Amino acid sequence: MNFSEGMDRMHTHTSSLENQLNYRPMRGHCVYFIGIGGIGMSAVARILLKEGCVVAGSDTRPSSLTSTLEEMGARINTRQDGSFMPLETDMVVISAAISEDNLDLITARKMGIRVVKYSQILGSLMKEKRGIAISGTHGKTTTSAMISSILKTAGLDPTFVIGGEVPDIGGNAHLGMGDLFVAEACEYDRSFLNLVPQVGVITNIEEDHLDYYENIEKIINAFGDFASLISKEGLLVVNNHDKNIFLAMQRANCKVETYSLDSTSDWCGKVLSSDNGTNRFSIFRKNTFFDEFTLKIPGSHNILNALAATAVCTFIGVDKNSIKAALASFRGANRRFQIIGV
Structure with a gap:
């Protein structure tokens, strides 16, 4: 089987993730990642940066992953106390490891910013x-x-x-x-x-x-x-x-x-x-x-x-x-x- 035939077999699958398009940030939107240094979170942040989103985020400590993101244009802090949440934030992304008592997350909810899970963003990108x-x-x-x-x-x-x-x-x-x-x-x-x-x-x-x-x-x-x-x-x-x-x-x-x-x-x-x-x-x-x-x-x-x-x-x-x-x-x-x- 050649490549085009393989693609044809995969082509008809479209509808089952339609509802997840709501999680998709658009070019120019500001997306804030709580725990941006995580291996999966940093990966999605890299893709959104490449797609033209404004990316910011926090983590408890710097790493090679956060350094790479900063070189790409992300704004990252290590305080994670809610004080660095940009006013223009359109969406906050959390991983399953982030608890409800996280100060960044509490701040996002008080500001009325939409909060989505990492896996929901990933599903929308895959769609x-x-x-x-x-x-x-x-x-x-x-x-x-x-x-x-x-x-x-x-x-x-x-x-x-x-x-x-x-x-x-x-x-x-x-x-x-x-x-x-x-x-x-x-x-x-x-x-x-x-x-x-x-x-x-x-x-x-x-x-x-x-x-x-x-x-x-x-x-x-x-x-x-x-x-x-x-x-x-x-x-x-x-x-x-x-x-x-x-x-x-x-x-x-x-x-x-x-x-x-x-x-x-x-x-x-x-x-x-x-x-x-x-x-x-x-x-x-x-x-x-x-x-x-x-x-x-x-x-x-x-x-x-x-x-x-x-x-x-x-x-x-x-x-x-x-x-x-x-x-x-x-x-x-x-x-x-x-x-x-x-």
Whole structure:
């Protein structure tokens, strides 16, 4: 299948996020981020700056992420006491980590400024393009980075929002000219349910965020809700050997493709060698040889991530040579098996 055919399969999905357009700030609007130094918040702030919004915000301490935003034109303070809220603020964005007793948030509500969640803004941004959302307890940052790298190598210039810094593709966010939007989809606070992607990935489901979910059954149910949101014309890509995913994927209304390191899956990886942090492996699609690949980051889990990325990009219509080239040069995301010295 070529790229245009892949796009045709994704093209009809438009209506289910119409209500979320209300969260979309317009060019020239002033948007204030409470907790702007967070990895996801800073990514969305970067995109809004590129789109011509006026961006301001606060965080408890400066970081390389806030420094980058300031270089791009954002106004950032570290007091977070409400005193720096611009009078011209049109919208305030908060993450799930911001509590109601935050002084910036209290000030925004007193001023009558509209307050929206990070995930709502992300959903509205994704609505304008063709969404690819990567979820899972582990592996979603690396898989999101792989997919973004492949699409960039293929010349498709995707927009992406990733929960980690990826030096090879310019950081944690990019506003692309293409019509694809890659987003790491966080399950905390059911945030990923504000996204309605046309392609989705679930890498694994384990007990996490129990302060919010309480038990694994509620976590599985949330991932089932996520699976049900994927466009009927789209694709859900899942780890074939995760019993919790098996339960969640029953809610999907779209095509489902599986991946693993054995031949029971639609996409199978066979390890050829693993030396000095470099993986060489073959990929088989429905038991038919697809190609050989090289990955310069260690661990069989990263081969699984590469299988998920390959399945997604093949569905979209990316040629295998672009996939091979991107994976061969992929160096991973910061703080994920990152080599910091030898």
